[in-house]
Amino acid sequence: MVAVAVGETVHAFSGGGSKGTITVGAKGFAENEILASLYQIALQENGYDAKFVDNLDGDVLHSAINSGKIDFYPEYTNTGVVMVLKHDPIFDPEKAYQYVKEQYKKKYNIVWLNQSAINDTYGFVITKKVADQYGISTISQLCENSPKLRLAQMYDWNADPAIGEALDKTYGKFKFADVKTYNAGLVYPVLKEGKADALVAQTTDPQLEDTSTYVLLKDDKKVWPPYYLTPIIRQSTLDKYPGVEGIINSVTKEVSGSDILELNRQVMIDKKEFQDVARKFYDSHIKK
Structure with missing residues (x-):
């Protein structure tokens, strides 16, 4: 059993009208926290009670999503390939994505949603x-x-x-x-x-x-595999809340590679809180 309480949990939306409770996990560094916070905000805006669990390392997150302590979190394609599935790195971005998508569904009943444009390699x-x-x-x-x-x-x-x-x-x-x-x-x-x-x-x-x-510089001989940031979620959560997939994917498509450089700068260099940075970006780029 994983004690996810080692991270910071935020009950940022609650009330009688909630469509249900969903727990979002995040690794303890800027871009992962920003994207997870964007997902949390989007779920809140759509009537869900979205909790946030932060500062978890990869092993803890994988155990937490498997056990149901969290519902989803942003993961990286070749982290899934190498660290979780114990496979050699896959250098083709689409093949890496399809591999983790198929294997996670088969082994863990976890779904890789749409891949983002953010490649952290x-x-x-x-x-x-x-x-x-x-x-x-x-x-x-x-x-x-x-x-x-x-x-x-x-x-x-x-x-x-x-x-x-x-x-x-x-x-x-x-x-x-x-x-x-x-x-x-x-x-x-x-x-x-x-x-x-x-x-x-x-x-x-x-x-x-x-x-x-x-x-x-261009990695012209492709020495380093791609690590595209992608939300992964329990199939049971999608079954319970069918509308969640569309909400999460609608956020993912709005964050570009250049966007994450700017958002990371605000958190890592300007020392702004990632929640505030995510809120501002959501309101200006995503909110309908």
């Missing part, structure tokens, strides 16, 4: 100045030019097989002129200040909004 970022100077737009070109460039990293990337080993196998050995490790909050400023030229980042990092300073 690894990515190489360089400065616009360096991109223009050396004509770099792909990871292959970065590898070729790596002896001239300096890498900023948050930890030893070679110790992570998903980064160092995967890159070596796919692109060949990177031979950066200098490699320094920085606190996570410093890597982007280090690039901006010209103290480094490249870093391995996440493709939904809010700093990537600043395209005049940073360039996200």
Whole structure:
């Protein structure tokens, strides 16, 4: 039995007219919390008593949705492929989505709803100045030019097989002129200040909004699999509340990849509360 009380539960809508109670889960970081909060708001607006359970890690969330402690949460396609189903990464986005959709329904009676446009995977970022100077737009070109460039990293990337080993196998050995490790909050400023030229980042990092300073390189040999953010829900919840699927899917389609960079910035950089950010976006972009 999973004790979901380890997260923060919000009873944000209640009353005699409620169509029913639905519990939304979320992982404890900005984009997941924002999207889950958007779903919660949409359900509230449509008459459901939507509870919110936050700060749960992947194992806890999977156990919680299986046991019925929560009804749904936003998951990532290759997290489902690799961490839950114990399958090798699937690099084609549609094949990854279809695989988790079929296997979760078969094994857990859990439904993957419509996939969002948000892909949170690894990515190489360089400065616009360096991109223009050396004509770099792909990871292959970065590898070729790596002896001239300096890498900023948050930890030893070679110790992570998903980064160092995967890159070596796919692109060949990177031979950066200098490699320094920085606190996570410093890597982007280090690039901006010209103290480094490249870093391995996440493709939904809010700093990537600043395209005049940073360039996200094309993964031309597809070293990293896609991690598309997608709501997953218990089949029993859909059976009980048939209208919920349409409500959730209507939110998902309104949040683009560029939207999540802006929303992440408001939470991660501007330090706004994710609930407030979600509410404002819902009112301006989704509410009918």
